[in-house]
Amino acid sequence: MGGGVARVVLGSFFVLFVLFLYGPTLTILVLSFQGPDGGLTFPMNGVSLHWFANLFETQAVGDFGGALSRSLMLAGMVMLTTVVVSVAAGMGFRRRFAGSGALFTLTVASLIVPSILVSLGIGLLFTLMGWDTAWYSSAFGAQLTWTLPFGVLIMFAVFNRFDRSWEEAARDQGATAWQSFRHVVLPIIAPSVIGIALFGFTLSYDEFARTLLTAGSDNTLPLEIFGMTTNITTPVLYALGTVTTLLSFTVIGLALAGVALLRRRRLGSPAG
Amino acid sequence: MTLPDDVELVAVTKRYGAAIAVEDVSLRIPRGTYCCLLGPSGCGKTSTLRMIAGHEIATEGDVIVAGENVTTLPPARRGTAMMFQSYALFPHLSCLDNVAFSLKMKGVDKTERRARAGEFLALVQMEKYAERLPAQLSGGQQQRVALARALITRPKVLLLDEPLSALDPFLRGRMREELKRLQRELGISFIHVTHGQDEAMALSDLAVVMNNGRIEQAAPPREVFERPSSAFVARFIGGHNVLPDGGSTIAVRTDRCRLGEPGNGPHLPGRVSAVEYQGALVRVALTGADGEEAVALLPDETFFARPVAIGDAATLVWSPADVHHLQAA
Numbered sequence: 228m229g230g231g232v233a234r235v236v237l238g239s240f241f242v243l244f245v246l247f248l249y250g251p252t253l254t255i256l257v258l259s260f261q262g263p264d265g266g267l268t269f270p271m272n273g274v275s276l277h278w279f280a281n282l283f284e285t286q287a288v289g290d291f292g293g294a295l296s297r298s299l300m301l302a303g304m305v306m307l308t309t310v311v312v313s314v315a316a317g318m319g320f321r322r323r324f325a326g327s328g329a330l331f332t333l334t335v336a337s338l339i340v341p342s343i344l345v346s347l348g349i350g351l352l353f354t355l356m357g358w359d360t361a362w363y364s365s366a367f368g369a370q371l372t373w374t375l376p377f378g379v380l381i382m383f384a385v386f387n388r389f390d391r392s393w394e395e396a397a398r399d400q401g402a403t404a405w406q407s408f409r410h411v412v413l414p415i416i417a418p419s420v421i422g423i424a425l426f427g428f429t430l431s432y433d434e435f436a437r438t439l440l441t442a443g444s445d446n447t448l449p450l451e452i453f454g455m456t457t458n459i460t461t462p463v464l465y466a467l468g469t470v471t472t473l474l475s476f477t478v479i480g481l482a483l484a485g486v487a488l489l490r491r492r493r494l495g496s497p498a499g
Numbered sequence: 500m501t502l503p504d505d506v507e508l509v510a511v512t513k514r515y516g517a518a519i520a521v522e523d524v525s526l527r528i529p530r531g532t533y534c535c536l537l538g539p540s541g542c543g544k545t546s547t548l549r550m551i552a553g554h555e556i557a558t559e560g561d562v563i564v565a566g567e568n569v570t571t572l573p574p575a576r577r578g579t580a581m582m583f584q585s586y587a588l589f590p591h592l593s594c595l596d597n598v599a600f601s602l603k604m605k606g607v608d609k610t611e612r613r614a615r616a617g618e619f620l621a622l623v624q625m626e627k628y629a630e631r632l633p634a635q636l637s638g639g640q641q642q643r644v645a646l647a648r649a650l651i652t653r654p655k656v657l658l659l660d661e662p663l664s665a666l667d668p669f670l671r672g673r674m675r676e677e678l679k680r681l682q683r684e685l686g687i688s689f690i691h692v693t694h695g696q697d698e699a700m701a702l703s704d705l706a707v708v709m710n711n712g713r714i715e716q717a718a719p720p721r722e723v724f725e726r727p728s729s730a731f732v733a734r735f736i737g738g739h740n741v742l743p744d745g746g747s748t749i750a751v752r753t754d755r756c757r758l759g760e761p762g763n764g765p766h767l768p769g770r771v772s773a774v775e776y777q778g779a780l781v782r783v784a785l786t787g788a789d790g791e792e793a794v795a796l797l798p799d800e801t802f803f804a805r806p807v808a809i810g811d812a813a814t815l816v817w818s819p820a821d822v823h824h825l826q827a828a
Contacts, residue, residue, distance in 0.1 A: 390585060396583055397589075399553075399554075
């Protein structure tokens with residue numbers, strides 16, 4: 228009997244927890260379908276896609292579409308750079324070289340510098356040099372100070388467990404350095420690389436503080452949303468929430484599908 | 500016309516910073532030889548193997564494979580192939596693709612390379628497991644795949660880094676026979692690193708005993724056993740009592756020693772410190788008056804005709820003809 232009670236208590240607790248997690252998102256999802264005359268709160272005043280359409284029109288106070296595409300592009304750039312640099316650094320740092328300790332410390336140090344200071348510093352530097360801050364230059368750099376150390380640390384952990392004799396075997400089998408990387412190293416570390424890519428993408432996509440003083444005149448999505456919360460009072464905000472949430476789920480789904488595909492090919496029948 | 504040796508090392512030295520791993524090693528391995536590099540851990544045997552393989556570059560000296568100086572060539576251009584201690588099978592590729600890897604690197608088309616890989620899997624009786632991943636195989640099966648992967652490159656010399664150390668004793672015995680059979684059938688040289696003297700004795704045509712980065716003795720195993728060149732070799736190869744004799748040191752095979760009366764011949768008085776029944780043989784360990792340790796390996800009937808127990812006084816005797824004088828270390 229005691230087990231039954233515990234199950235009910237724990238079960239209800241779990242349901243409450245899930246509600247707490249997804250309740251607000253669900254509320255936003257529902258409210259984003261408000262009718263054209265609906266407000267920010269319940270009750271629903273009809274059901275429509277009005278606010279979704281509204282979302283992609285340039286408005287007086289906000290430019291959702293522009294911000295979203297800028298954010299996506301920036302996240303893509305950050306993702307790509309993080310993956311390439313992290314994998315290269317992971318490979319490079321397997322051997323000690325002059326200054327490797329100092330370089331490592333310097334890389335990881337940017338993790339502990341408060342993000343708003345990084346943003347301020349980079350913003351100031353650009354002002355001092357007379358350059359214009361922009362999402363694709365200064366904000367890009369500022370976000371890399373956050374994603375790169377993470378990616379590099381993950382790659383260090385991956386290569387710590389990486390058996391060097393795999394590469395020696397590849398060389399023994401006549402693989403060039405590039406073939407050894409392409410056909411042995413990369414497939415073995417692929418799941419971690421996908422992890423870093425995802426993670427670089429998300430960290431960039433929802434980064435706020437580091438972009439705040441470096442994005443220049445064109446906002447990224449988080450900055451745009453923040454700006455709107457103070458100015459806009461229509462359900463278009465909710466429509467935005469719904470679209471971005473869907474986007475996140477799509478990215479996660481794509482990543483999982485990618486991992487599953489890799490695993491199938493690995494277990495799989497005739498792989499070349 | 501004489502054919503060149505499969506491998507020749509000419510005054511090869513390997514240093515890591517100030518540490519010397521291999522010092523001034525010279526060795527000739529004739530064609531089609533099963534050669535074992537034997538020694539305790541840290542003796543330089545693995546470094547020597549890796550220099551032949553090309554995974555280390557000799558600091559000094561030359562490595563010659565089939566008459567060609569390969570000292571600085573990359574591993575795949577030396578005519579050697581290596582089987583790694585951990586097997587180093589590629590975990591993301593099936594057995595067949597592991598074996599076909601070198602052909603893929605060379606650009607051999609898919610149908611042909613899969614057919615050839617299949618032949619080599621059959622050579623090691625692994626054709627049934629062609630589509631399995633390495634993680635789905637036992638240690639012994641992984642080793643067979645690794646062997647096929649090394650052999651498909653058609654090496655003149657196969658290098659094996661402690662190939663049997665990860666297997667259980669039963670499997671080890673079977674793999675040992677199989678390695679020897681393959682070597683004989685293929686007619687190429689195998690260089691096999693091991694720290695087990697029984698492995699070296701069972702397999703090798705040429706046993707190379709190493710210690711502290713140098714070769715102590717390189718000879719057929721029977722010669723190493725019957726005429727060890729130093730006290731180290733006699734102790735390492737086992738089966739010998741290494742005893743002081745006046746100013747020099749002698750080695751006497753333990754199976755040539757008996758327990759008996761101190762007559763005019765050579766003998767060592769002492770006390771029995773251990774008795775081990777081994778079936779056909781009984782091993783009696785003795786501690787001499789000056790603390791020397793010695794062993795007599797007696798046929799069981801000899802022992803049981805006049806058994807001794809721990810603590811008994813006993814005298815080890817041997818024939819002067821069985822004395823082997825060792826060079827001063």
